[in-house]
Amino acid sequence: RALARMGLVPLIIGGHEHDPFLEQLGSTTLSKAGSDATHAAVITIELSRVPKVKVIHEAVAGFAIDPAVQRVVDEARALVERTAGTVLLELKKPLSSKGARSKQTSMGTFVTSVLRDALHADAAVFNGGGLRGTSARERRFTFGDLMEELPFENEIVLVPLPGAVLREAIAFSRRKAPASDGGFLQVDDGLELAADQRTVVSVGGRPLDERRIYRVAVPRAHLLGLDRIEPLETYAKATPGLVPAPLTGRPPRLIVLD
Numbered sequence: 001r002a003l004a005r006m007g008l009v010p011l012i013i014g015g016h017e018h019d020p021f022l023e024q025l026g027s028t029t030l031s032k033a034g035s036d037a038t039h040a041a042v043i044t045i046e047l048s049r050v051p052k053v054k055v056i057h058e059a060v061a062g063f064a065i066d067p068a069v070q071r072v073v074d075e076a077r078a079l080v081e082r083t084a085g086t087v088l089l090e091l092k093k094p095l096s097s098k099g100a101r102s103k104q105t106s107m108g109t110f111v112t113s114v115l116r117d118a119l120h121a122d123a124a125v126f127n128g129g130g131l132r133g134t135s136a137r138e139r140r141f142t143f144g145d146l147m148e149e150l151p152f153e154n155e156i157v158l159v160p161l162p163g164a165v166l167r168e169a170i171a172f173s174r175r176k177a178p179a180s181d182g183g184f185l186q187v188d189d190g191l192e193l194a195a196d197q198r199t200v201v202s203v204g205g206r207p208l209d210e211r212r213i214y215r216v217a218v219p220r221a222h223l224l225g226l227d228r229i230e231p232l233e234t235y236a237k238a239t240p241g242l243v244p245a246p247l248t249g250r251p252p253r254l255i256v257l258d
Contacts, residue, residue: 004028010051013041022057031055084144088257096136097149100128101184102176104197107131107149108186111256115217116188118255119158123166123191123203124217126252127173127227129182130154146253155220155249159242161235164210167200168231174198183227220249 004012004025012030014021020034022041033041039057046052097107108131116124133149161169173185174197187193192202200208222229223236223243236242 001025001030004030011043011045011053011055013043020057022055029053029055031057033057080144080147084142084147086143087140088143088146089141091137091139091141094136094138095141097128097131097133098136100131100186101181102128103184104186104193105131107133107137109189111150111252112186112188112217113190114256115156115252116190118258119156119217120215121158121217122214124188125166125170125173125185126156127182127219127222128184128186129227130219130252131186143257146256150251150253150256153251154226155244155247156217156252156255157220157223157244157249158215158217159223159244160213161216161218161232162210163200163203163208163212163214165231165235166203166214166216167208167210169229170200171198172231173227173229181227183222183229185229219252220244220246 001023003009004023005028007027010028012028014030014032017032018035019032020039021030021032023030031041031043033039034057038059038061040060042056042058044054046054093106095107095110097105099105100108105128108126108128111131112124112126115121115126130152131149132151133145137145170185170187170191170193173181173183176184187200190204191200193199194201202208203214218232219226220243222232225233
């Protein structure tokens with residue numbers, strides 16, 4: 001928007017947005033078609049001394065499938081489709097990540113608790129924006145569900161964090177609720193929160209000790225500034241050697257799968 005308001009170009013096309021945007025800012029059109037390829041930005045540009053731009057966001061569901069493209073898609077998905085139905089876990093209660101950017105979810109609790117146990121940590125946190133499921137898992141959790149929920153390669157690492165930093169990081173990440181924020185930290189079932197759902201009360205059944213060093217499973221990228229969780233970023237900068245080297249962690253879906 002800042003670039004558009006400068007009036008340097010007639011059109012800006014962007015991506016990686018969950019919500020679609022189609023705005024006219026001065027002489028510049030700003031277009032982002034939204035996530036999951038449900039809509040296409042149909043753009044017409046008339047070249048002249050002052051180019052004329054017309055943009056329409058149109059749903060793609062009504063368009064005919066191109067047979068050649070469909071063959072490529074089918075071939076690429078064949079292996080995934082054969083393995084996607086493999087049941088990893090029979091569920092006693094449904095798991096859902098709906099709203100993970102603004103509230104604690106059952107899927108968030110499940111994933112972080114598994115990460116904690118797998119890495120023998122005291123606690124685990126995971127960004128809500130990293131959970132991408134579109135529907136609740138009612139009775140079974142399959143390999144396909146796992147791939148959909150955890151599609152990203154962000155490494156999970158084990159780091160020593162003072163209780164005060166852990167508490168501040170969780171509170172900071174949830175400060176915007178109920179607004180949508182990919183950095184909203186989901187927490188494991190051993191982290192008890194106060195009624196405000198921001199303040200950590202206890203860890204593993206014991207009152208939080210601000211001075212104690214806890215072993216915390218966390219996405220490595222948060223220590224480097226992903227989602228701007230300032231307490232984590234600040235502590236990492238102030239503590240040389242805290243951030244594990246690249247490739248020393250593992251993607252969350254592989255840890256959960258194991």
